[in-house]
Amino acid sequence: MKLLIVGAGAMGLYFAARLTQAGHDVTILTRPGTTPATSIRLARGEQVGTISPIRVLDRVPDAGLAPDAVLIATKAWQVEAALGRLAGRIPRTSAIITVQNGIEAPEIARGLFPDNPVIAGTCVVHVLHPEPFSVELLGSDATLTLGYFDAIAADATRLADLISEIDASPIVCTRAEDIHRALWKKLALIASYGGIGAAAHATVGQTRDTSETRTLVRTAIREAADVARAHAVTFTDADEEEVMAIYTEHFAADATSSMQRDLAAGAPSELANQNGVIVARAAKLGIPVPTHSFIYRTQLPRERSARARE
Known part of the structure; x- marks a missing residue:
């Protein structure tokens, strides 16, 4: 090839x-x-x-x-x-x-x-x-x-x-079998645990061992699923549970997302392509996504500072 x-x-x-x-x-x-x-x-x-x-x-x-x-x-x-x-x-x-x-x-x-x-x-x-x-x-x-x-x-x-x-x-x-479903499931995962990790300045182990942040990750996954379904993408309740299980069972305790690491390092990140796109697609159809909106808005100053230094 x-x-x-x-x-x-x-x-x-x-x-x-x-x-x-x-x-x-x-x-x-x-x-x-x-x-x-x-x-x-x-x-x-x-x-x-x-x-x-x-x-x-x-x-x-x-x-x-x-x-x-x-x-x-x-x-x-x-x-x-x-x-x-x-x-x-x-x-x-x-x-x-x-x-x-x-x-x-x-x-x-x-x-x-x-x-x-x-x-x-x-x-x-x-x-x-x-x-x-x-x-x-x-x-x-x-x-x-x-x-x-x-x-x-x-x-x-x-x-x-x-x-x-x-x-x-x-x-x-x-x-x-359905690449759109696969893309949205991965987006729901990384934008949720990475976004909450970035906002909390915490690793996966810390956010899942803290009931308040663990709940926020679950809520963020559900919000992403709602937006996917509103755009005619299959995202079942079982899919939500599968995505949550990856976060709770498969990541090392010291894991962080690449977006989270970039934000922490003061480097340009995929904030707009992860939480930002969920917020934007939700806004088009009037779907509330308060968790992703909070993540996006609170991390935007760091993102803009990183872009200004390029």
Whole structure:
């Protein structure tokens, strides 16, 4: 498979390393001016490996590129700019894969590329980016769930082949029965526990061991589910309980969300793409989401300060 990965942060480097190891033809598109590299350093505990060769570009050639698939591996708030660099530079047959938190990335991809197949995904992996072209994997390899965002250029056989090729690498890749449901369930989880964690300056262990904050997380999950259902997305009571159980039973006590860590570090975060989008979609239909509104409004000063420092 010929794959273009946009973004050389932790996620982009992780996917590039694992898929290169599996024998795929991988190109990484970085920010303009990035010093190129010929290998990726991948660390997992005491195991450290060098993956090479890799192909790195800091701009899209005038002649364009013709990958089988484009994997957007930036933060959610960087997706539009990242995809904009590819406008008119890839064929309409190239599949665009989004793996960002939230629900907006595949919508943006569809808006900019009306004819290409758009494959939305949810990804669970914990990776760090300690230095350029170096990535550290904490815990298990990624679990990736993919599904067509809509019916445009959708080809079930092509999707099955893509999933099979990715799953042959250390990445566990499966097909989503309903990708919109999967996206909203993940959004409900991360925006709720991460948002309350950010507001309380507390880890998962602290918020779930404190009845008041644990209740707030449950309430926030329910609010997100209400907004999803109002937008014709399946989100059952059992889904709510499943999302809550992930928070209460599956996270380490010292865990925090990536949005929460960015806010604490004074870095730009996905606040607008998580709690902000829930608030915005709720407002369109007049649905009350007081918990997410509280999170969004109280964290907005930190977010704006971080953006001003960019």
